[in-house]
Every structure is written in structure tokens, then in C-alpha cells.
Amino acid sequence: MGDFNSILHVEDKIVGSQVQETELRDFKQCLLDTRLPELKTVGRNYTWTNVHTYSSIDKALVNAMWLQSWTHLECSILDPRFSDHSHLCVTIEARENIGPKPFRFFNYLAGHPEFMQTMENNWKSQRQASSMNEVWRKIKTLKQPMRGLSNHDFQGIQYRVTIIRTQLKVLQEQMRYIRDDNQVKQYQMEKNLKTQLEKWRNIEESATK
Template sequence: MRKIAPGWLWLDNYDYSDRGRIWVIWNPVYTHIILESMSAQFIHTTVQIKASNLTFAFTIVYGLHTQSDKRGLWNDLRSIHIQQQEQWLDMGDYNAIRAVEDRVNGGTPTKSELRDLNEFLEDTKMTTLRASGREYTWTNGHTYNTIDWGLVNARWMMAMALHELFIMDPRCFDHSPMSLYLAQDEDTSLRPFKFLNHVAGHEKFPKTIEEMWSKMRGRCRMADIWRNLKHVKKAMKHLNATEFGGVEKRINSC
């Protein structure tokens, strides 16, 4: 590490796994990371981005290969979810697929293979980040699987700027690296959204809502719903500002 990234800091889980399956590496000039907990299958941290004062929970996952070996991982992630009070990004190699379409040229997935990840998402109401780039995240040259995921909780979807997970070229590896760009130029603080009744009575209101909601695409996943709610929220604020802004001055000038 001193040769590859001098001055950087890192965490690993060699104390829980002889192979040290997970490394977390960061530049302390820009980022501060606090270790919260770890096991053979995950490292759970709190990340602070210094430039923007952005703080969120970040769990890095390396799921073992069998369902029985991963049982402890799902239990641990559920426990973290119960205690989680802030934005949470849960990302890595889960060795789990969500749907039949997530595997090509391999054996047909069984119901039990699809169960654990989908039940976790249902129980916690977390959602998968929209991904672009390569369609599958792992291959042995014959079989193609999507087994690497970026999961986020509701607080993340409501508070964070619009973002997208990018699946990169694996080059000589069997897994494709995942890259997530965090926009730094938007306010990420949690503030309550106030629905103003007078906006709903404006003639432009129905068309504005229809235009924003029509941005939905794909399979109507929960991520699409959250994304469209953010579009609607922004559009309603704009409508209120343009049509009702400075109303007191307008009245006084009449």
C-alpha cells in the first residue's frame, strides 16, 4: 500500500478472513472513514466527504458462494438496517441474482437462488441503484451473471443528488469494477418538503406533474419512483417560485 498509494489509508478484514476479501482504501486529504463493524463478508463504515460536509453510511460486501454461508451476511445487514439513521450505501459482490434475466448461458436459477436478495430488499425497503455500462458484472467467458449490486435506503434516495452506478470494463478480471459518482454541487441536507395547496390550484399544475412523471422508464422499479418524486418536488418548487414568488409586492403594487 505504501508503494501503490503513498499517504493513503486503508481497512481490511484479514482478522475475519485469511484471504482478506475486502479492502477499503481512501485518500485522507479528501475523505474521512470511520470503521463501525466488520465480518468475513462485509466492512461497515461511516464516510465523511470533507469538501461538501457530506456524511453517509457505506457497507462494502463480499458474499460467500453458498446460500448457507451467506445466511449470516443477510442477518448482519438486516441488523445494520434497523440501526441505520442516515443515508446508507450498501455495495459490492453479493454472489446473488435478483431475476432469471440476471444470468445468461448458465443453469436456470432456482427459486431459492432468487429468494434471499429479493427478501432482503422487500424487508428493508432498500432499492438497487440504476446501472449503466456493461449489462453483466461477472463472467467466466461462458456464463454471464449480474451478482454485484449497489443498494441504497430511502433516506439516500430522498437526500442525495441524482446519481447512477456505472459498470466498468473488467479487462483481465472476472468481475467488472463499479463506479459511483456523487454530485457535489447540490444541497444534500434533509429538509421537509412542504406541499402548498395554492400550487395545486394553478392551471399549470396538472401538466407539470404529468411531464415530470412521464420521465419514468424501465420496469417501474422503486428507484424510478424515488427519482420521479425528486423531479416532481423540484418542478413544484419552480412553479411556486415563478408563479407565486413576490406575491406580497405584487399585491402592494396593485
């Protein structure tokens, strides 16, 4: 189960260059030789995109013993969210996802265009530091100016990320059932949401303790 970087059928790819039979021949013959059919899939139609084309190159392959022992199982093609690949999932036993999410501090202010100037102005406004205790006090006074920058341009980062993720999730759920010309429009909307999510995820991922 994974990325085989090859498709089996012409309909496994949309948008981009036309699929040639020679592109399918080797992979098809390989599966015939190894007697590994593709496990039935549910969910999205395509498992990978480079934003310009969409294809099903991620697959779950099984043998005859698997088919006899696990006749009821299917491979779910999950929503890719921020990735260019959709994860594949074969659920044998359901498990609860428990435990709180860890607290994260977003260290994004260093990239703010006014960060250095704000630091310099506030530092110079204080008296000259002659001891580590006074240095600590000068650093402490930076709290309010930094909070001001954060509230002005970056307020509600977690909320923004959550909203965009939710919009992307809803759109990708709808895309599971699209079979007409509207799918190209939906994929463009997906691309735009991923671009927005990348912007705010980059801020989120700059967090440090």
C-alpha cells in the first residue's frame, strides 16, 4: 500500500497530457505476474496532485489469501488536507483518538516588518543597562510592544487556521462525489484554500518553546 507512481487505467488521471497505453502496460503486467489485484477503494477519486493534474498513483494491493480472509475490507482514500498525496487507510480495528492537543507558542513576530524597529525604539527608551537584572527588566518591557504587533496583524492565528482547514475539509468531502465538469472548478478552489493554509501554517510552524 502506497505510492506506485503509476496509473492502471486511462480514467485514473484528469487534466494534463493525454494518457498513452504504453504508460499503463508495465504496471498492469507487473500486477498480473505477481497476482496482486487492487483492493476496492472508497472516498476520493484521485490520490495525488501537483495542482496542474490529478491522478490515482497511490494504491493498496492484496493477494488471494487476503481476499479470502478479509472480504469485507476496503481501502479508504482520505482527504489530503495540506498534502499533495491522499493517505490510504484500511481499518481493521477502530481506535479512539484520545488525549489533549499540546499547547503551542507561535514565534512569528521575528518576521514582522516592524519587529526590529519596535525593538530598537523600546530598547533605547530605557536607561542604559549596567547589570543582568537591568537587562532582564528592559527585555520585560518589550512585552507590551510585541503584544501590540501581534494583536494588530496576527490576532486569531489559530482561529484562521481552523476556519481554512474546515473550509478545505468541507470542500474535499464534496469533491468525493463530483463526476462532471464542475470538478475542475472545485480543484481550483482547493488549490486556493491550500495556498491560504500554507501562509498561516508557516506562521504556526514557526512556533518554539
